Amino acid sequence: MAYGSIELVERHLFSLYFVLPLLGVCLGFLFHNWYPSHAFPGDTLCYVTGMAFAVVGIQGHFSKTLLFFLLPPIFDFVLSCPQLFGLVPCPRRRVPRFDPETHLLPPSKAVFLKRTSRLSAVVLRVLAGLGCTELTTLPDGTILEATNLTLFNLAGSVVAFIVRYGLVYDGDRR
Incomplete structure (x- = not known):
């Protein structure tokens, strides 16, 4: 495997380390908040989601x-x-x-x-x-x-x- 390919795989794995737990949290929230909804995501979920996208975008290049x-x-x-x-x-x-x-x-x-x-x-x-x-x-x-x-x-x-x-x-x- 060429050097660029190894680096690319590492970047995508780094992204998965952040995105998969976030996906699990969001799916759990969706499951417990299906119509009729009983909860509002609020600032905490929004900040964590935004932070995860920022970290993946910046650190994963x-x-x-x-x-x-x-x-x-x-x-x-x-x-x-x-x-x-x-x-x-x-x-x-x-x-x-x-x-x-x-x-x-x-x-x-x-x-x-x-x-x-x-x-x-x-x-x-x-x-x-x-x-x-x-x-x-x-x-x-x-x-x-x-x-x-x-x-x-x-x-x-x-x-x-x-x-x-x-x-x-x-x-x-x-």
């Missing part, structure tokens, strides 16, 4: 892959900025609610109790035009409510993984 996995949370932050900076109200619960009539999970909505500012209206209309939010308006154009400005990172991470290994992979695919 998978910096490009780590960068692609960080793009969805960065985009999520940018998308949430109107709520974070007070342009759009941020409801207490930003998760979808189960609708027993349709058996669907419609997104929660931010309700505007007063007329939106011009800046808020422009930002919301641009985001609605990009398909990032849905607006409920009156015939005169007054915005009544908007779906929350959040994304689920799973979809973004899957896309990042496909882009990383499908489009910009710079090594041997074996």
